[in-house]
Amino acid sequence: MISFVGAGPGAPDLITLRGAARLAAADVVVWASSLVPERVLEHASPDAAVHDSASMTLEDVLAVYAAHPDARIVRLHSGDPSLYGAIGEQISWCVEHERSWEIVPGVSSLAAAAAAVGRELTVPGVSQSVVLTRLAGRTQSSMPARESVAAFAAHQATMAVFLSAARPGELQRELVAGYAPDTPAAIVIRASWPDERVIRTTVGELARDLEASGATMTALVLVGDALAPEAERRSHLYEPTFAHTFRRRSTPGSTTGRPARRRA
Ligand SMILES: C[S@@+](CC[C@H](N)C(=O)[O-])C[C@H]1O[C@@H](n2cnc3c(N)ncnc32)[C@H](O)[C@@H]1O
Secondary structure, X not given: OEEEEEOEOOOHHHOOHHHHHHHHHXXXXXXOOOOOOHXXXXXXXXXXXXXXXXXXXXXXHHHHHHHOOOOOEEEEEOEOOOOOOOOHHHHHHHHXXXXXXXXXXXXXXXXXXXXXXXXXXXXXXXXXXXXXXXXXXXXXXXXXHHHOHHHHHOOOOEEXXXXXXXXXXXXXXXXXXXXXXXXXXXXXXXXXXXXXXXXXXXXXXXXXXXXXXXXXXXXXXXXXXXXXXXXXXXXXXXOOOOOEOOEOOOOOOOOOXXXXXXXX
């Protein structure tokens, strides 16, 4: 079995229980030292053969899989494997070579960055959508033209920009195509790592602050009015006058909800 495991954003206790169990049982682990801190490997058995994919090509990684046809293999991906994880080609190889495989989800850096900033990304009346995107990479053809940062910026929804910290000027230019310069932004560097940093800024100051941070990798840029403190509005869901399947509507002055109860 080849398990594509989400390592989480970096803190060893932000891997899922299932991910940790797969690591503990693995005979072979392939991980990217450039994106996943070594401490996450504490979940692996000391007897596991560990390969650092930072200097490996896809072919090198596939050669490791091919060399261990009966092993329990864990391929660790940062955050959640479904986001910029490049797992598609590995899954195709598994299918072609009749190897069993699975995806074990992980905590994305998006969630860790939002936690570091201390904001809900979907604030009622402000933004109910989160765009996860990136600047077009060196392989421009992999980015559909309709999906430019500038095109999404026009919606002024909350945006999380991955893989783009090394091009501050270009990122700011695309963002100001849709967001006002005073729109709040946050640069979150190594979210959940021991040296995590959060830099609060605005779209208009983003390039300067990103450049000054020195961050080029492992940094996520969050943008949108939901990041503003005044955006902390009360969710309609918890209004006393709002009824839903699990709660009756209460009238002013009455006690809301049911008393807390112990689990059976
Ligand atoms: C190849 S992508 C992988 C994303 C990953 N699958 C996820 O769910 O977070 C790598 C990019 O994710 C972001 N990233 C990953 N881990 C991060 C962290 N701990 N803090 C901030 N950004 C992170 C950065 O934008 C980095 O360039």
